[in-house]
Amino acid sequence: MKVYLDYSATSPVKNEVKKALLPFLENNFGNPSSIHSWGQVARTAVEKARTQVAEFLNSKPEEIIFTSGGTEADNLAVRGISNWSAKGKFQISNSKPHIITSAIEHYAILRTCEYLEKNNLAEITYLKPNKEGLITKEQVKKAVKKNTVLASVIYVNNEIGVIQPIREIGKMIEKENEKRENKIYFHTDAVQAAEYLPMNVDFLHVDLLTISGHKIGAPKGIGALYFRKDVPLRKIIFGGEQEMNLRAGTENVAGIVALGKATEVLRDKKYEIRAEKTLKLRDYFIDRVLKEISEVELNGSRQSRSPNNANFYFKYVEGESILLSLDLVGIAASSGSACTSLSLKPSHVLMATYNNAERSHGSIRFTLGEKTTKEEIDYTITNLKTIIKRLREISPLGVK
Amino acid sequence: MSKNISSLYSKKVMEHFSHPRNMGTIKNPSGRGRVGNPVCGDLMELQIKVEKKAGKEYIKEAKFQTFGCGAAIATSSMLTDMIVGKDLKELKKISNQTIVESLDGLPPVKQHCSVLAEEALVKAIADYKKKVKQ
CATH class of the missing domain: 3.90.1150.10 (Aspartate Aminotransferase, domain 1)
Incomplete structure (x- = not known):
């Protein structure tokens, strides 16, 4: 008997998803940036997928950026905001931007924060979980400082599977923001949550959210970052002007189509x-x-x-x-x-x-x-x- | 899928991991060597029974108990296999390298397991010699 019990590492591509993506490896191979018909077929498919992901998250299509996976989306969220804030008022007031995160984040967040910290680009607070592996909204609230620009807490921990109270933290941050001059943006890595938990960004009260394709039946190498319209994100990959000029590089069309389809399949139930x-x-x-x-x-x-x-x-x-x-x-x-x-x-x-x-x-x-x-x-x-x-x-x- | 984790290890390692030799403890051992630490993820205990025959001291029996990864269990098992019947002078030739060679190699990150096995042997012999002197 063969028993696969490692779905949090990766999952097989779902049949519907495979069917949807295959044409984009074959006949519909165009580059979405090309103006000829091959390009336009690909462009239409990419935008359809953006709408599918947006509907899954209850957001607008222009709030979705496709990335190479969860890790890049996490990097973009953290570095995208710290790049913006490092140029803003914090430099003038001689303080670095402050980021609140947890000690049990995925390495994509943890190592990024450590990098910013080591290079003097940000000040980081790592919240310790309790014996259940939980981070509380009170902990996050306590950690807030004048120069806090971002809080990032993983939705479902990839190792111990603990669901963090994202909605409660999000609501608390919203309240805090009413009293503040500079807003705190709230990000969650929802890579392990997408299949089984609520993913409505308004319900969750998050400003940014990461998903990954290969955990929900799309292939490896595709992910997305949701960012609420007012989030001042700055790009971290330079080149062409793809993805609303926020993520350079020719789109992974087949992967994007697959991610769109995978979220549509989830939305069916x-x-x-x-x-x-x-x-x-x-x-x-x-x-x-x-x-x-x-x-x-x-x-x-x-x-x-x-x-x-x-x-x-x-x-x-x-x-x-x-x-x-x-x-x-x-x-x-x-x-x-x-x-x-x-x-x-x-x-x-x-x-x-x-x-x-x-x-x-x-x-x-x-x-x-x-x-x-x-x-x-x-x-x-x-x-x-x-x-x-x-x-x-x-x-x-x-x-x- | 023909590949699995076990293909990270040689056939010999897998054989010793699946069917370890000389596992357990000895009643009134002549010497024992406990090395490693569960905090580090490896703990090995080697027990030996030494007997004298024709003026030579040789290992009559060796047993091990190990908390650790596949490589740690396989190296302990191989070590006991290698030392039984040998006299104490011959044991000096046994090193972590000879243990690794007998197992047809270990992955680079697992080399420390063989060092642990060598240390267990050194410690068990020292323990025996200390007891003899007393």
């Missing part, structure tokens, strides 16, 4: 309905693992949790050897363990949440997808029990 089956399977999975394997803990909040994420800490065993054993029986998962990464550093998300290196080494993430079945979950649990038992016998830790 309400998010609660999309999430229903996955949520049930996830709960079944978590309940059985916690009951049937001893000395296991769930990483991240149980209540405020993505419908597709189950992340467990198996005491006394190391993550890579679990992954390796799972792989030998055809099960794909991922780990916060240092030993699976080239850097040999334990997961920054688990470290920030639990401050326990052993926990990071012994944690495994399972992420479900639309095709996941109960049989697959049963097969996974059966194997997991044998694997954990065997590795604990090899381990010198724990009670024998």
Whole structure:
């Protein structure tokens, strides 16, 4: 049996999406910037996709920029705003722009903030999550300064699947902004949220939002940034005047068409309905693992949790050897363990949440997808029990 | 899909990971070496039973327990395989390099696992020698 439980890493391209994108690799190969008919066919397709994404997010088409993926969209949000503000009043008043973010962001945000900090281009506050992996609106409020220009909080954490209170934070920032001279813009990386959670930007009260194609059934290499009309974004990639002069480079037409279609497919059903089956399977999975394997803990909040994420800490065993054993029986998962990464550093998300290196080494993430079945979950649990038992016998830790 | 994580490792490593030799503990071991740290993600305990025969001290039995990645488990298993039956002088020839070679290589980021195995051996022998002197 082959069981793929790593949908948060990437997902297969959906059939409808593949059908929609293929013509743009073949006959409709034109460059949207060309004025001839080939170009115009491509241009029309790109603008249609922009409308589809805009409708999915309840925004206007001109508020959507296509990028090479979630990472670029995150970079554009953070650097695009800090580039703008560094030229504005903060330089004159001798203070740098201030950005509030969390210690459990995706590296696309975290490393960008660290870069700005190191190069003296911005002042950054990294909020620590509580033991559930949650960031509260009060924490964000407390961190606000006179020179704050941006807050960026991940919607669903990619490792522990915790859903952050984006709407509450957004509303709080809106209130703060009423009292302020300079506005604080609010960004969320919603890459892991798009499939199962509300994505209406007005409901969420966000000014900027990132999505990625390959997590929702489009191919890799395409993403988008939503930015509310009044957001003073500055480009970070220079060249031609594509994407409203905010993102240079010939458009990835097939990718854009695919992202448009993928969001349309999602919009066909309400998010609660999309999430229903996955949520049930996830709960079944978590309940059985916690009951049937001893000395296991769930990483991240149980209540405020993505419908597709189950992340467990198996005491006394190391993550890579679990992954390796799972792989030998055809099960794909991922780990916060240092030993699976080239850097040999334990997961920054688990470290920030639990401050326990052993926990990071012994944690495994399972992420479900639309095709996941109960049989697959049963097969996974059966194997997991044998694997954990065997590795604990090899381990010198724990009670024998 | 014929490739999987296990293709990162040699067949020998996978064989030792899947079927580790000499796993467990020894009753009243002559020496033990515990190295590494669970905080770093690797912890290895080697236990040896030393016997004297024809004036030579040799390893009669070796057992290990390891918390760690696939490479850490495989190197510990290989180490025990390599030392059983050898006399203490011969053991000096065993280094992290010879362990890696016996496993048909390890990925570059996993070389430290073999160093850990060598340290466990050195520590276990030192522990034995200390006990003999007492």
